[in-house]
Amino acid sequence: MLLYLHIPFCHRICPYCSFYKHTPGPSSAGDFINALSREAKHRIAQTNEAPRTIYLGGGTPSMLSPSHLTQLFESLQESIDFSKLDEVTLEANPATFDAKKAALFRELGVTRVSLGIQSFAPHVLATLGREHSPDEAARSVEILHDAGIPHINIDLMFSIPGQTKSDWESTLTRAIELKPHHISAYNLTYEEDTAFFESLQRGEMRENEDIDAEHFHLAHDLLLSNGFDHYETSNYAQAGHQSSHNLGYWQGEDYLGLGPSAVTTIGNTRSKNIPDTARYIEQVNTLGHALGEAEHIDPESRRIERIALGLRTRMGIPMSLLDTAARSRATTLATEGLAHIDHDTLTLVGRGRALVDPIAAELI
Numbered sequence: 001m002l003l004y005l006h007i008p009f010c011h012r013i014c015p016y017c018s019f020y021k022h023t024p025g026p027s028s029a030g031d032f033i034n035a036l037s038r039e040a041k042h043r044i045a046q047t048n049e050a051p052r053t054i055y056l057g058g059g060t061p062s063m064l065s066p067s068h069l070t071q072l073f074e075s076l077q078e079s080i081d082f083s084k085l086d087e088v089t090l091e092a093n094p095a096t097f098d099a100k101k102a103a104l105f106r107e108l109g110v111t112r113v114s115l116g117i118q119s120f121a122p123h124v125l126a127t128l129g130r131e132h133s134p135d136e137a138a139r140s141v142e143i144l145h146d147a148g149i150p151h152i153n154i155d156l157m158f159s160i161p162g163q164t165k166s167d168w169e170s171t172l173t174r175a176i177e178l179k180p181h182h183i184s185a186y187n188l189t190y191e192e193d194t195a196f197f198e199s200l201q202r203g204e205m206r207e208n209e210d211i212d213a214e215h216f217h218l219a220h221d222l223l224l225s226n227g228f229d230h231y232e233t234s235n236y237a238q239a240g241h242q243s244s245h246n247l248g249y250w251q252g253e254d255y256l257g258l259g260p261s262a263v264t265t266i267g268n269t270r271s272k273n274i275p276d277t278a279r280y281i282e283q284v285n286t287l288g289h290a291l292g293e294a295e296h297i298d299p300e301s302r303r304i305e306r307i308a309l310g311l312r313t314r315m316g317i318p319m320s321l322l323d324t325a326a327r328s329r330a331t332t333l334a335t336e337g338l339a340h341i342d343h344d345t346l347t348l349v350g351r352g353r354a355l356v357d358p359i360a361a362e363l364i
C-alpha cells in the first residue's frame, strides 16, 4: 500500500494549479498537524497494512516549520515501521527551506525530495506566478545535494504561453547541470477552476499541439542523451532513481490518502476526504477521519484506468486488458512503429509515447 499525505498550504496560489491548496489563513498549521497526526493513527490502524511508500504532497509541505515536520514524522513513526519503507518523498518549493531544514528532512527519514522549479526563465516563472528566482531554484538543488538527499527530482513544465523553444532548451540544460537524479517534464494542462483555464476560455491563451509535440521531443532527446531513462510519459530517471510511489500508483497499487481532499483507493472502493481544511480539522477531531464521498469501482472502470495509466509507463500493459477490436488496433500500432508487442505486453514506443492519450482513448 502507498500512503499519501496532503499538506494544503502554499505561500501564494499559482494560476494553473488545480490541487486543493490555500494560503495558511485562519486554519492554524498547528491544529492542522494535530488533526493529520490523529487521522494517520486512526486510519493506518484500520487498514492493518504497512505502507511501502510515503508521499507528502500538496500544497507545499516544505513550508511546514521544523517543529511541525518533526511532530508529524514522530506521529507517523508511532503508526508505521519506517524500516520497512521503500521511499519517503516530500514535495518542496525553492526558497522554502535552508540547509538546516534540508538536514532535518534527511534526519526525519525523507529519501526523496521533489522540487517544483518549473522553469529557469524569469519571464516564464512570472507567467506561472512562481515566487522563486532561477538562482534560488538552483541554490535549493545544491542544498539538497549537500544534505545528502538520495533522490532529488526537479519538476519542469513546457508549452507555457510565451515560452520559446530556446527558453525550454535552456531550462532543461540548466536543470541537467544541477545533476538531479530525476526530472519530471510536464506539458502544461488547462485545468478547470484555474485562472489559466478562464484565460483559455476567453481566448487569451491558446493550446498548440505542434508546440506540445516539439517541446516533448526536445526534452526526450536531451534527457536521454544525458543518461536519463524515459520510464513514464512525463518522467525521466537516472538508473536506480525511479519514483517507487508513483510507479505503484501507475500500476494500480492501493493507496491511502490523508489530509483535506486526499483520495484513497483500496480494493474496489474509492473515497475522498473533505476538501476544506477547517472542516477537515473539525471532523477528524470528532470522528478520527474526514471521509466525504465514496464510490464503488467496477471492474470495467478498473480496466480502463489500468490501460490509461499503464500505457504511460515503459512497462506497458498486458494485452489481456484489451478487447478483440483493441488488440487488432494494437497490432496495427505496432506495424506503424508507435507500439511494441512482446510476450503479450503492449508498450508505446517512438512517437507513440507522445501520443499516449489519443492512443489510450482508441484502445479503451
Ligand code: SF4
Binding pocket: 009, 010, 012, 013, 014, 017, 018, 019, 021, 058, 059, 060, 093, 116
Ligand atoms: S503549483 Fe504548487 S506552489 Fe503553486 S499553488 Fe499549486 S501546489 Fe501551490
